[in-house]
Amino acid sequence: MGIVVMLESMGFPLPAESLIITGALFCATTHKLSITGVIIAAVAGAIMGDNFGYLIGRALGLKLLQKYGPKFGLTPERLLLGRYVFLKHGGSVVFFGRFIAVLRMFVALLAGANHMPWHTFLWHNALGGLCWAGGYAIGTYLLGNEVLKLSGPVGIGFGICAIIIIGGSFLFLKRNEKRLTEEAMKAAEKDDRLRITP
Template sequence: MSTSIADWATGLMESLGAPGAGLAIALENLFPPLPSEVILPLAGFTAGRGGMSLVEALVWTTVGSLVGALALYGIGAALGRERMLRIAEKLPLIKPSDIERSEAFFNRHGGKAVFFGRMIPIFRSMISIPAGLERMPLPRFILLTTAGSALWNTAFVMAGYLLGENWALVEGYVGIATNVIIGLVVLAILVFVGVRLAERSKGEHARRD
């Protein structure tokens, strides 16, 4: 899969140059299965071969990150708090109070979540939706997203630039961290579901008594 994504990203960069790298990263934000740990080092490698300048690679990938994040922010803003609460009421294991707790957490730590979330695989895309739901001021969202994305993108573009033909090594190391994060998320979901099922069972027993 990584090879086909690399071929696709290479085609974009060959056709469009640095804006192609930006487009690939914008789509990566919207579709998290597209791995930035493949696209960004490849952009750095392409810059090292003269397909674009290093500055162009850094600027366009950061612009692409911001464009993708703004699209997800817009989805969250369009969905809105009231609609989200109505959806929560219809979901079997979700309570409106879960949304309210998430809301309170975001109101306390939203800035840090948006900034540092840009450097965490999977969450780097998803964090833009609650920012939109909570209507984080757009200038602040843009500033934090741009800063966090610039740090993440620079690290990976520079790795590809310096590693040259060995740019694909980056994916192997980051893939381990990504798998750990996915495992922790799955575990957290299983614990959440287990707790909710236990609460439901206890409630049913109490009603019978």
């Protein structure tokens, strides 16, 4: 289980969330597996996977974004804006990104590519991994078979919330892109962490 969770956190499209729920449900219904082991494996896999994803993003991400980004509308100004957002709000992005399936696969890579400070990333990643993996495992274990009845509506609810949050963030960035880019450029003059060097 820990390996699948780790690989998903590194960016591979795997069903880590479903695996955590299934493992915890197996513990609750059969008592043949320790819930403590499931929690430790899931949390450790989540934290380790994101750290590996961060390192990959840090080593290769910026170069790839600079090379191929313009083909997808990622101009140098937008790249600077991304770094600015990760520097100012990266902790929240990393923590809450853990709970959104698509973002969960890419947030560590993006944090590394945008050179988010590692100590900030590590803290929010560990807290997010603990709450996400531990929360799903403990919640499923305590609810037992009831989780199967709740998972559909709850999943739909989370999906709707994720779409609203991502859509709202996209609209906010689109409407405020020029102002935020100007802020980022002023900040880059004062802060070396925002300067993009290949």
